[in-house]
Amino acid sequence: MHAKLSPHRWVMLLLLLSIPVSPFTRKSAAAEGETLFRQQCGACHTVKKDDGPRAGPPLFGVIGRKAGSAAGFEYSDALRGAGFAWDAGHLERWLANSNEFLPGSYMNYRQDDGSVRKSIVNFLETSATR
16 A cells, blocks of 8 residues: 655655755765775876876876777786777776786786776776866
8 A cells, every 4th residue: 555645745845856966976986986996096096297107007098099009008908909999898808807808918907897987997997088
């Protein structure tokens, strides 16, 4: 049996449902991606434009960049010969299991949690270009 809502409760419900998503929610998602990037990737990679390679190549401008082509970094033959440019789909597959995606690459990374991968990729899409 369903309970009936009084007219004023319907108005309150409709008002609550019509509240737009707060910009703080979007900001917290971006902040989460940055935090995850720093925790999972930041020891070896940077997204700052003027930073050089660390243990891994810099990821500034990674979206649209040919795999294995960042200046000043020594890539595996597998990455140099990959023949694709990085986009969200390639990054997602790479983060899921780098060695399975591209056997022979030097990097060994596997993230089973799809939401973590998505947050990191979203961070790279927005932060590695400015």
